[in-house]
Each structure stands twice: as structure tokens, then as C-alpha cells.
Amino acid sequence: MFSKVLIANRGEIALRILRACKELGIQTVAVHSTADANAMHVRLADESVCIGPPPARDSYLNIPSIMAACEITGADAVHPGYGFLSENARFAQILAEHNVTFIGPTARHIEIMGDKIEAKNTARELGIPVVPGSDGAVTSEADAKRIAADIGYPVLIKAASGGGGRGMKVAKSEAEIGHALANARSEAKAAFGDDAVYIEKYLAKPRHIEIQVLGDGKGKAVHLGDRDCSLQRRHQKVWEEANSPALTPEQRAEIGDVCAKAMQKLQYAGAGTIEFLYEDGEFYFIEMNTRLQVEHPVTERITNLDIVYEQIRIAAGEPLSVTQEEITFWGHAIEVRINAENAETFAPSPGKITHYHPAGGVGVRIDSGVYQGYVIPPYYDSLIGKLIVHGRNRPECLQRLRRALDEFIVDGIQTTLPLFQRLVNEPDIIAGNYDIHWLEKYLAKKDAA
Incomplete structure (x- = not known):
């Protein structure tokens, strides 16, 4: 050690x-x-x-x-x-x-999964289902039109490097391809120093489902179930839950097994997350994050495993502490990301926290580094903490989240707590009936009103 x-x-x-x-x-x-x-x-x-x-x-x-x-x-x-x-x-x-x-993983595995084109090709070779699209970078408008015609409109043009929604443009018809291609390449170059882009089929109403994996780097790997990260704003996750209300236990086990076997073949070391778009019962690989995820606590709550502990042990050369058969999923967990932002405009709100009272009680976890008197600096990501709740089932978890949100007090700066107080009472959220576009449509309606 x-x-x-x-x-x-x-x-x-x-x-x-x-x-x-x-x-x-x-x-x-x-x-x-x-x-x-x-x-x-x-x-x-x-x-x-x-x-x-x-x-x-x-x-x-x-x-x-x-x-x-x-x-x-x-x-x-x-x-x-x-x-x-x-x-x-x-x-x-x-x-x-x-x-x-x-x-973390080897430099080579980081390189493979950091290049979206190579990652997609590697996923395909490992038996992971992928979104239909180009086999490599697309540089000309003519090639883009040919590929788009083959897979069908609408299509999504995406940066080969980076993430976070930058360098992504949708083309709904052939007339939009040229403009979308030029904009995506320009944005990718500015954001990542690389203008390589590729084309994928654009899915209309998918959910964002991800599978947490752990590998020992020697051919053994396990999956820790799924997380649903479909509630997003500008391709940034704001609410995550495990397990997804959209999947059956059989679907969860099947895609988890696919991912674990792929990591065994790859001889992957450490924690990783394989991300999918899910629509009409089908999974489509979009990327793999070769690191700890912001939303890892929801998986920890339903598996009773410490993922950071596992990362450290694996890096020290120790074997996985559990087998797949020993991993069980209990209850339901939800995480909301509390940002130092205006809940209506999402404008950053740095400054001094004058009063801080985090929620507590049974089934409540707070991951935050702030305290009363702490000054939120204006230089970094606006995330100030994560509220994670766990319950025996999803309804209990939602009720616990309502209670915890009402208890949570952060004064002196603006936060996104009021947004979650609204979302937790929305009928679609209560029913688990949402996709990756739901939140932006909801926010647009509020702005229009």
C-alpha cells in the first residue's frame, strides 16, 4: 500500500x-x-x-x-x-x-478512450453496442452528406476530443450539414485544439445511462450497476440516480455483463464509466470516462462499496475486493449537484457563505468542501457540493430528497437548491419519465412563461 x-x-x-x-x-x-x-x-x-x-x-x-x-x-x-x-x-x-x-488506468487506456473515434472503434471491437455513424474523422462536406444519407437524418456532428457538449452540432437535413460541420470543427478547435469531428445518428428521445466498472489491470473486472444521468442542462448532468427507473433488472444485468467482459479483454485497471444513450430498449455507446465520476456516490449507496478505496487498492497492485457474485444492489439513490449559481439564470454566484446548514438524518450524505465563512472563488467550476439520498425504493428516496432539500441552507450566495425543490415535485420526475432533453425543455417553458 x-x-x-x-x-x-x-x-x-x-x-x-x-x-x-x-x-x-x-x-x-x-x-x-x-x-x-x-x-x-x-x-x-x-x-x-x-x-x-x-x-x-x-x-x-x-x-x-x-x-x-x-x-x-x-x-x-x-x-x-x-x-x-x-x-x-x-x-x-x-x-x-x-x-x-x-x-487510475494506464496512459494508453486514457489515450484510447480520450479520442472519441478510437474509443468508439475499440468499443465495437470489445463487443459493446455503438451508435451508427462514421468510422473515423469527417473532413469534407461531401463525405458528411454521404454518411448522413446512409445512417439517416437527423445526425449529430461531434468533436473527437474533449466533451461537455462543446463541438457538438445537430443537422436535421442535408441543407444543414455544411453549416453544422463548419461550426462543430471551429468550436472543437477552439475548445480542444483539435478540429477532428465525426458523425453519429441523432437519437430523438434517449436516456443517458452509464455503467460503473472496476478492473484490476490483469484481466479481472466487475460492474457496479447503472446510473441514470438523463437530467442535463447544456450536456452537463445536474441530477443522477441509481438504478435507472427505465431499466429492468434483466437489462441492467445484461449490459453490465457486456461492459465487465469488455474491461476484462481490455485489461483495464481502476474505476471507469462506460456511457450510453438508451432508446427503445437499445444501448448505444457514446464514450468511456477513465476516471472517477462526479456521481459515483449514488453507486456507492446502492452497493455499499467505496469506489475511491477500490481505486487506491487497485493502483497499489491489490486484487479486486469483491467478485461479481458478491455485488448486490439495494434500494435507490439520487444525487443532485448544488452549484453556486442563480437557479433561474444559472449565472455564477461566487462570494462568502454567511450561513451554512447542510441536511442530515437517515439516508442523507453530503459531499462538500465548503463551510460557514468560506469564500467561493470565481475561478473554477461552480459545483459546491452534492446532496445524495438513499431509500428502500424510489418513492421513499424522492420523499427523503424533498425533506433534505428543505433542510439545506446556504446563505450569502445563490445556489441551485430552489431548482431541485421544484424538480422533485414535477410529475414526470416522480414517474421517472424523462430523457436527456427534458430539463432544457422544462427550463425553456419557464423562461417563456
Whole structure:
């Protein structure tokens, strides 16, 4: 096992990793920008190192500074959390060259799944169902029109690199292909430095279903069930639940088995998430995230497994702690992402938290690094915490979420708590009847009213 882990992240996920390390008896190193000097994970870590000024490119994305922090503190492993350098193959390779363990998959697997075209081709080879589309990058309007005609309109033009909805354009007819292709390539180049795009069939009303997997890197892998992440705004998830209300136990087991066997073939190491669009009983691979997901707590609640604990053990060369037969799913869990944003306009709301009273009680978990008097900096993602609730079934879980949302108090800044107080009482949400477009349509109706 490792003696000292450097946590190359910030906010709630840095604190989450720190807690897992402490329970494993591992010393911790927090790195931080000058803006995060008073962050909770910095206060609780055994050691801390300032790695630069507030801009992420000068601190949390500054590989030389992080490597220097590893050398100064003697850290023998780095946990990247999510975002920042978590899916940076070069970072993983540099760590390996300096005999520091990257708590995650190999650099090669990060590279494969980081390129959406290669990831799709690899998924197909591994027996994972994929969305019909181009086999590689599309560079000309003529090729785009030919491929779109073959698979049928509407089509989605997507950036080969990156994610988060950037570099994605829909073309509903041949007349829209040229404009959509040019815009997608331009946006992809600006966001990711790579203008490669590909084409997929556009699904009208899909759900976003993902399968959590764990692999030991030696040919053994398991799945931890599914999560439904269909409630999204601008391709960003806001509400996640496990298990999906749209799947039967048989469908869940079948797609989970497909994913676990694929990871066995790939000899994947660590935690990963295989994401699908799901429509009319069919699953279509869209990407694989080779890191910890923001929404991992809902899976932890229904499986009673600590995914970060598993990540660390696997990276240390230890075997999986459970077999597939030992993994059971109990109850239902929902996570909502609480952002420092106006609940109506979604404008960022940095500033000082003057009063903070998180929800509590049976079945309630809060993953957050904030506290009363903490100042939300304006430089980073607006996520300030996650509210996770668990119940014996979905109705009980929804009722517990209502109660927890009413208890949760954050004063001094604006948050998205009021949005979730509305959503939890919407008939479609209560019925589990929603897709990836539902939330944006709901918000558009409110704006029109």
C-alpha cells in the first residue's frame, strides 16, 4: 500500500479522496492555488503545497508544479480526482517515469478512450453496442452528406476530443450539414485544439445511462450497476440516480455483463464509466470516462462499496475486493449537484457563505468542501457540493430528497437548491419519465412563461 498520496484536485472531490486515504492509513498531501489556501481539504491534509496562482492553467493544470510537490513531499502516488489532469495521458506517463503511481488506468487506456473515434472503434471491437455513424474523422462536406444519407437524418456532428457538449452540432437535413460541420470543427478547435469531428445518428428521445466498472489491470473486472444521468442542462448532468427507473433488472444485468467482459479483454485497471444513450430498449455507446465520476456516490449507496478505496487498492497492485457474485444492489439513490449559481439564470454566484446548514438524518450524505465563512472563488467550476439520498425504493428516496432539500441552507450566495425543490415535485420526475432533453425543455417553458 502507498505511504503518501498527493491529491491533485480541489473542492469536494479532494476532500472525498482525503477521507478515503485517511481510512486506509495513508498520509495525504493537498496541493492548492493561492485562491484555495483556506479550503477544507488543505486544512485537513497532513501536508499542503501551494502550486500557483488562481488560474487553473497556472496551478491545477501545471504539471511541473505538481511534480515538484511530489518530490518535495515524497508522495509515492497521485490521485487526480475528476476534471483537471484526471484524463491526461501525458501526466500519467510523466508520473510513471518518475516512479510515482497514477491512481487510475494506464496512459494508453486514457489515450484510447480520450479520442472519441478510437474509443468508439475499440468499443465495437470489445463487443459493446455503438451508435451508427462514421468510422473515423469527417473532413469534407461531401463525405458528411454521404454518411448522413446512409445512417439517416437527423445526425449529430461531434468533436473527437474533449466533451461537455462543446463541438457538438445537430443537422436535421442535408441543407444543414455544411453549416453544422463548419461550426462543430471551429468550436472543437477552439475548445480542444483539435478540429477532428465525426458523425453519429441523432437519437430523438434517449436516456443517458452509464455503467460503473472496476478492473484490476490483469484481466479481472466487475460492474457496479447503472446510473441514470438523463437530467442535463447544456450536456452537463445536474441530477443522477441509481438504478435507472427505465431499466429492468434483466437489462441492467445484461449490459453490465457486456461492459465487465469488455474491461476484462481490455485489461483495464481502476474505476471507469462506460456511457450510453438508451432508446427503445437499445444501448448505444457514446464514450468511456477513465476516471472517477462526479456521481459515483449514488453507486456507492446502492452497493455499499467505496469506489475511491477500490481505486487506491487497485493502483497499489491489490486484487479486486469483491467478485461479481458478491455485488448486490439495494434500494435507490439520487444525487443532485448544488452549484453556486442563480437557479433561474444559472449565472455564477461566487462570494462568502454567511450561513451554512447542510441536511442530515437517515439516508442523507453530503459531499462538500465548503463551510460557514468560506469564500467561493470565481475561478473554477461552480459545483459546491452534492446532496445524495438513499431509500428502500424510489418513492421513499424522492420523499427523503424533498425533506433534505428543505433542510439545506446556504446563505450569502445563490445556489441551485430552489431548482431541485421544484424538480422533485414535477410529475414526470416522480414517474421517472424523462430523457436527456427534458430539463432544457422544462427550463425553456419557464423562461417563456
